[in-house]
Amino acid sequence: MGISCIPVSNVELSSEWYVNKLGAELSYKDEDKAILNFANQSIFLVKSKKNQSANFYDIYGEEHFSLTFEVDGLNALIAIHKDFIEREIKVGEIENRGHAGRNFVFYDLDGNKFDVWSELSQSFKEKFLLL
Known part of the structure; x- marks a missing residue:
């Protein structure tokens, strides 16, 4: 199982999006990060500065x-x-x-x-x- 870090501007909204839109399973969340299990890997959503992306x-x-x-x-x-x-x-x-x-x-x-x-x-x- 791999781990990927994804920059997001709002951990709450983004974690809800990944859970509701993609079917990810939320395993941890605080103000600065969320850990999701999705597609046989862990994905960390990390609160980042505006206009950041993994692209x-x-x-x-x-x-x-x-x-x-x-x-x-x-x-x-x-x-x-x-x-x-x-x-x-x-x-x-x-x-x-x-x-x-x-x-x-x-x-x-x-x-x-x-x-x-x-x-x-x-x-x-x-x-x-x-x-």
């Missing part, structure tokens, strides 16, 4: 996400994409990026950009005996 820019000025969630196949990706739209989560279109599988991006309340990919990694398959 970064490559050498060509293209904004990138810092975290990719894997799902099991294209049908699962399409279903999650549809579900996110119904939950009024800001999402991008399903894309073909020239590698195996398909992807789409989504954003949280603070504009943190995340990726969803229709391919499970070999390590995930081995860990959960999906071979």
Whole structure:
């Protein structure tokens, strides 16, 4: 299980968003941080200064996400994409990026950009005996 730290402007609102929109499980919360269990990892929401995000820019000025969630196949990706739209989560279109599988991006309340990919990694398959 990995740990990711996500900067947020309001721990209370953000933790509610992750729980209600994404189905995360809240395991701890105070004024400065919240710990959520989601997608087989712990996510720390850390109160940060305004206009902070986990996104970064490559050498060509293209904004990138810092975290990719894997799902099991294209049908699962399409279903999650549809579900996110119904939950009024800001999402991008399903894309073909020239590698195996398909992807789409989504954003949280603070504009943190995340990726969803229709391919499970070999390590995930081995860990959960999906071979």
